[in-house]
């Protein structure tokens with residue numbers, strides 16, 4: 001048996017052990033990318049074999065969290081895909097403004113940049129005090145960073161450009177304070193967002209939402225898991241509510257697609273029908 005086959009066996013055992021010990025089920029994640037990430041984590045670790053790693057991971061929550069950080073891709077940015085945020089301002093906000101109060105769920109929020117961006121946008125569009133935003137992720141380490149709301153100052157130039165091309169109405173620097181090489185987001189923004197742990201594979205929904213954003217998360221899932229997660233979103237989205245997925249993702253061919261129409265070409269903003 002070659003080393004690669006052995007690694008695959010150890011990998012299956014490790015994933016099954018993690019599921020039993022911690023309730024995190026990665027069975028329906030895309031295999032190639034999951035294996036690549038675990039392999040990358042493993043070669044940068046001190047373990048001689050994946051079985052050695054398993055013995056530790058199953059006994060030590062911190063060791064598991066370290067692997068989890070290696071498995072999940074947590075890349076995010078403020079006003080990522082600026083045309084998407086412009087389309088939100090133009091097509092989603094006018095509808096949200098017709099409600100006295102709206103509930104919003106960011107699923108797979110990573111370090112929170114997207115949730116902060118949406119909060120800024122809602123405030124600028126006259127929705128301050130009229131929304132509650134939940135931002136969730138499977139990875140507790142990134143959630144803590146999101147709660148802290150402290151980002152590298154060197155990114156702020158790029159984020160300012162994103163903000164402006166996304167239709168920003170003020171100066172992006174109004175939203176943070178620079179301290180040494182960090183940018184600290186305005187506390188008033190942080191207070192508008194509830195960051196919480198939530199696993200899309202096993203946890204239930206959050207009740208009735210007017211807007212759900214789950215961008216750049218479904219790409220890591222196999223089709224069966226994509227379907228399940230989309231059903232979860234469909235269950236808690238109100239009729240007339242909006243579902244936003246990543247620009248590389250689509251509802252085409254998905255079971256819930258017949259209840260949705262894409263409201264901004266190519267921006268993957270879908271509206272749920274009333275029927």
Ligand SMILES: C[S@@+](CC[C@H](N)C(=O)[O-])C[C@H]1O[C@@H](n2cnc3c(N)ncnc32)[C@H](O)[C@@H]1O
Nearest residue numbers: 072073074076108110138139199200201215216
């Ligand atoms: C690439 S980031 C996307 C961040 C943000 N939505 C964006 O587009 O900039 C993907 C996030 O999905 C999270 N994730 C992966 N599996 C998840 C699951 N089963 N439940 C909840 N979040 C998950 C990861 O931890 C990671 O933070």
